[in-house]
Amino acid sequence: MATRVATPRSRALGFGIRTARKARDLGVRELARLVDVTPQELSHWESGTRVPRIDQVGLLLGALRVEPVERKRLLELAEYAREPNWLxxxxxxxxxxxxxxxxxxxxxxxxxxxxxxxxxxxxxxxxxxxxxxxxxxxxxxxxxxxxxxxxxxxxxxxxxxxxxxxxxxxxxxxxxxxxxxxxxxxxxxxxxxxxxxxxxxxxxxxxxxxxxxxxxxxxxxxxxxxxxxxxxxxxxxxxxxxxxxxxxxxxxxxxxxxxxxxxxxxxxxxxxxxxxxxxxx
CATH class of the missing domain: 3.30.870 (Endonuclease; Chain A)
Structure with a gap:
């Protein structure tokens, strides 16, 4: 099994998703059901050990009704989340x-x-x-x-x-x-x-x-x-x-x-x- 690695951007993306979920008072299982993924997969996204596709991030942000400015920031993080270093x-x-x-x-x-x-x-x-x-x-x-x-x-x-x-x-x-x-x-x-x-x-x-x-x-x-x-x-x-x-x-x-x-x-x-x-x- 490959080692799980959270890059700076993937971890920041996961933190942003988790913050938005908690702001809507949703549990992991509830949000996972809304976007049709497993709770385990969503947990990996929130920890930054896996990176969702751009379309999956869009679904998450839509379900969480994230404001435009934060939505843009999180989508940009998702686009470059696999880059090893963050400058x-x-x-x-x-x-x-x-x-x-x-x-x-x-x-x-x-x-x-x-x-x-x-x-x-x-x-x-x-x-x-x-x-x-x-x-x-x-x-x-x-x-x-x-x-x-x-x-x-x-x-x-x-x-x-x-x-x-x-x-x-x-x-x-x-x-x-x-x-x-x-x-x-x-x-x-x-x-x-x-x-x-x-x-x-x-x-x-x-x-x-x-x-x-x-x-x-x-x-x-x-x-x-x-x-x-x-x-x-x-x-x-x-x-x-x-x-x-x-x-x-x-x-x-x-x-x-x-x-x-x-x-x-x-x-x-x-x-x-x-x-x-x-x-x-």
Whole structure:
């Protein structure tokens, strides 16, 4: 039996179908009966492990009375759902790209993140988020929306069934004085506090002359209980998802190399506290 693989677009398509179904308060069996498919097939579509034909997507959207704008988006996803990697421009507000990323965070069985320059989104305080957005020249209304979304995303670490989260930070990210001590000191205290949670592992890579693959840029690895892992790469004006087995293996290997160079959890928190003390001196 072939391995079931959900590409970024197929998973986003499935999420959109499931969201529309729930908005109409329909069960899987009920919707499957309306479009003349088996419940198992519809479940595969919603998980992204199989991709419906364009005409099948049209039937689904018609049965669910999906609005024109969302209908167009889902049909476009269906057309290119089998493409392995997803590269899209960043757009204001909660874009389809961000929606897909949030869905990956929400459904992941474990998350690994490496960040060489910034504090990762799941650890950011509101003031830190505002500082970054202000520097990027974001409109005030967009800033407020993104702060709200960022805080909602962090519930994956603090909810009833929190995701295991391993984060590697470069010492450089800790010592950046973004927003000044009044922003960075509370931000770093928040990191130490979150690191005490049983589901969170924080390790710092100290600044030195050691070369490691993480110097090439940040990345996130999402693991799932019943699907292959996906790697997320963020760039200035877009992002990319990788699910090819060999590519994912390369990023796993990079994670192992950095793990050998990173400080222990205890020493990492001690270093963060030292940076806080320097900021407040």
């Amino acid at each position: 899209e421009r960043t757009v204001p507000g909660i874009s389809p790209r961000l929606s897909a990323f949030i869905e990956y965070e929400r459904t992941a069985s474990a998350i690994f993140a490496w960040e060489p320059l910034l504090i990762p989104g799941l650890l950011q305080t509101p003031d830190y988020v505002r500082t970054i957005l202000a520097a990027a020249g974001r409109p005030r209304e967009e800033e407020q929306l993104r702060v709200k979304v960022r805080l909602l995303r962090q519930e994956v670490l603090t909810g009833r069934d929190p995701s295991p989260y391993t984060v590697f930070l470069a010492e450089t990210a800790l010592r950046q004085r973004r927003g000044g001590p009044e922003v960075m000191a509370p931000q770093l205290r928040h990191i130490v506090e979150v690191a005490q949670r049983r589901n969170v592992t924080l390790r710092v890579l100290p600044d030195n002359e050691e070369f490691h693959p993480g110097l090439n840029g940040s990345f996130v690895i999402f693991d799932f209980a019943d699907l292959p892992p996906i790697v997320f790469l963020e760039q200035y004006r877009g992002s990319a998802y990788l699910y090819d087995e060999e590519q994912v293996a390369d990023y796993r290997a990079a994670q192992r190399v950095m793990a050998m160079l990173a400080l222990s959890e205890q020493d990492s928190c001690a270093l963060v506290r030292e940076v806080i003390a320097d900021l407040e001196a």
